[in-house]
Amino acid sequence: MSHRELYCDVCDGVALFEAPPCIDGHGTDCPELICTDCGAAVVITTFASPVTRLAARRRQPARRAA
Structure with missing residues (x-):
C-alpha cells in the first residue's frame, strides 16, 4: 500500500x-486514498492544462471544405 x-x-x-x-488494477498509483x-x-x-490541449489541437491538420 502507498x-x-x-x-x-x-x-x-x-x-x-x-x-x-x-480492484481497478492501479496498484500503488490508485487515485483513491483513505485517511x-x-x-x-x-x-x-490530475488535469491537463488548457495550454497543452490547445497545442495538441494546433498540431492536427486543418480540414478544408470541398
Missing part, C-alpha cells in the same frame, strides 16, 4: 493517507 501525508478536511489537519487494495485516522476517502486526479 502512504502519503495530505490535509484531511474531517481531521482538520495533516494526516497519513493510504491507498486501499485497488488512516478517520477513514475519510479522497480521490486524487
Whole structure:
C-alpha cells in the first residue's frame, strides 16, 4: 500500500493517507486514498492544462471544405 501525508478536511489537519487494495488494477498509483485516522476517502486526479490541449489541437491538420 502507498502512504502519503495530505490535509484531511474531517481531521482538520495533516494526516497519513493510504491507498486501499485497488480492484481497478492501479496498484500503488490508485487515485483513491483513505485517511488512516478517520477513514475519510479522497480521490486524487490530475488535469491537463488548457495550454497543452490547445497545442495538441494546433498540431492536427486543418480540414478544408470541398
